[in-house]
Amino acid sequence: xxxxIIEVLKTVYDPEIPVNVYDLGLVYDIKVEDKKAHxxxxxxxxxxxxxxxxKQEVEKRVKELEQIDECNVEFTFDPPWSPEKITxxxxxxxxxxxxxx
Numbered sequence: 029x030x031x032x033i034i035e036v037l038k039t040v041y042d043p044e045i046p047v048n049v050y051d052l053g054l055v056y057d058i059k060v061e062d063k064k065a066h067x068x069x070x071x072x073x074x075x076x077x078x079x080x081x082x083k084q085e086v087e088k089r090v091k092e093l094e095q096i097d098e099c100n101v102e103f104t105f106d107p108p109w110s111p112e113k114i115t116x117x118x119x120x121x122x123x124x125x126x127x128x129x
Contacts, residue, residue, distance in 0.1 A: 029095055029096075030058050030060060032075030033046060033054075033067070033090055033093070036090055036092070036093060037055055037086065037089075037090075039089060044065055046121060046122070047080065047118045050119050051114065051115040051121065052113075052114055053109065053112075054069045054071065054072070056070060060096070062100075064097065065099040066100050066102065067100070069104075070104055071105075071110070072109050079103060086101050111129055
């Protein structure tokens, strides 16, 4: 189930950065119990003004999975996000847009 959720998370993009939230390294943990998913994630910066849009999109997309009835997204800034958390796929996507990562 965790792998299916990861695939869904790869369809959710940070509106300000052309990389999905998973490959951007924003997802810290995924837990599934019964038909409930709990996703612990972060943002690129505390006080991000679009956090609610990302949260809504993650919860909506994960709940579209047949095996999930509930999804709760929790944000944390411990540890803080850094570019080192970006996956190789994320770095490759950023390089295509001219970012030096």
